[in-house]
Amino acid sequence: MAELKIPDVNTIQIAGILTSDPVFRQTPNGSSVATFIMETNRKYRDNAGILRENACHVNISAWHKLADLCQELQKDHAVLIDGELQNQPQSGEDGLTGRSIVEIRARRIQALDVKAAQSSDALPVKKVETATKPNEEKTKTVQVPTTPFDFGYQNFKI
Numbered sequence: 756m757a758e759l760k761i762p763d764v765n766t767i768q769i770a771g772i773l774t775s776d777p778v779f780r781q782t783p784n785g786s787s788v789a790t791f792i793m794e795t796n797r798k799y800r801d802n803a804g805i806l807r808e809n810a811c812h813v814n815i816s817a818w819h820k821l822a823d824l825c826q827e828l829q830k831d832h833a834v835l836i837d838g839e840l841q842n843q844p845q846s847g848e849d850g851l852t853g854r855s856i857v858e859i860r861a862r863r864i865q866a867l868d869v870k871a872a873q874s875s876d877a878l879p880v881k882k883v884e885t886a887t888k889p890n891e892e893k894t895k896t897v898q899v900p901t902t903p904f905d906f907g908y909q910n911f912k913i
Contacts, residue, residue: 773791843857
């Protein structure tokens, strides 16, 4: 029987709110690292039909230039993280490694709220209304300022 090949896929996208300001440090070789905790919520109904909410706190780490860009982030900012899961082995109280902590190593970070986008040196958001004929519906073009957390979505038509 042929061997089953499993693809090497380690990708995660998660959106949530920062629970504290990022902590910055430098490794001995000079690499920048930013770490923070993000909270994401899951809403569901239990067997009795009562709406419940479950909060999940996730450790996030950003390295190199992405860590430097995280200086714009603050507590309570909403962000979208694109990254990969990373395992951090931890030694137990007896000195043996038996536990591990899983965190997300960010590849991309996008600010989802206006507070974070406007805290950078970006231009203010401009709203432009256009209509070609009097009986046509007006369309709004929103120009989103460019930020360090941008995925390239500058011009949206709503």
